[in-house]
Amino acid sequence: MKLASTRLIAANMHTMVAFYERLTGHSAEWLAPQFAEIVTSSATLAIGSAETVAIFAEGSAEPCANRTVIIEFMVDDVDAAVERMKGSAMLVHEAKLLPWGNRSAQFRDPEGTLVSLFTPTTAAAKARFSPR
Template structure:
C-alpha cells in the first residue's frame, strides 16, 4: 500500500486552489472545474467540489466541517513562509514555533477553516528524519 493523497471538499474550488497555489508555490493540475490536484514529490493535495461527493455517497463529506485533520507541508524555511503568507492567511493559529520534537511549525487555517501546518526540521534528529 502507498499513501497517495488527501482530498478537501469545498464549495469554492477556485478560491481554495488559488489559496494553496499561493501558499505552496505549486501549480494545480485541473481535471475539471470541479477537481484539481497540487502534486508534490511525496503526495498530492486534491481539491474537489461539493457536487463531486455524490459520486461517492451523497452526504459523506461536508465542506468546511473538519476539526480533526492537519494538512502538513515540509517547507525549506517556515519563517519565510510565514512572512510570505501574512496577507493571505485568514487565521494564523500559531506563529512559527519550535516544537519539542524538533520541527519549527507554523499553524494556520485555510479559507475553509482546514488546519494547515508548514514545518521545517531544525534539530539534527528532525533533519535526519526528513533527509531523502
C-alpha cells in the same frame, strides 16, 4: 499500498485552489471543473467541489467541517513562508519550536482546515526527514 493523495472537499473551488497554489508554489492541474490536483515532489493534494460528494455517497463529506486533520508542508524556511502567507490566511500561531524538533507555524485555509508549515531544526528531526 501507496497513499495517492489527500483530498479536501471545497465549497469554493477557486478560492481553495488559489490558496494552495500560493502556499505550495505549484500550479493546480484541473482534471474537471469540479476537481483539481496540486502535485508536489512528495505528495498530491486533491481538491474536489462539494458536488463531487454525491458521486461517492451523498453526505459522506462536507466542506468547511474539518477539525481533525492537519495538512503539513515541510518548507526550507518556515519564517519566510509565514511572512509570504500573512494576510492571505488566518494565522493560528507564529513559528515556534515543537518538542519533536520542528519549527512550526499554523494557518487555517479559506474553509477552516488547519495547515502547518514546518522546518526540521534539530539533528534528530533533520535525520528523520532526510530519507523522505
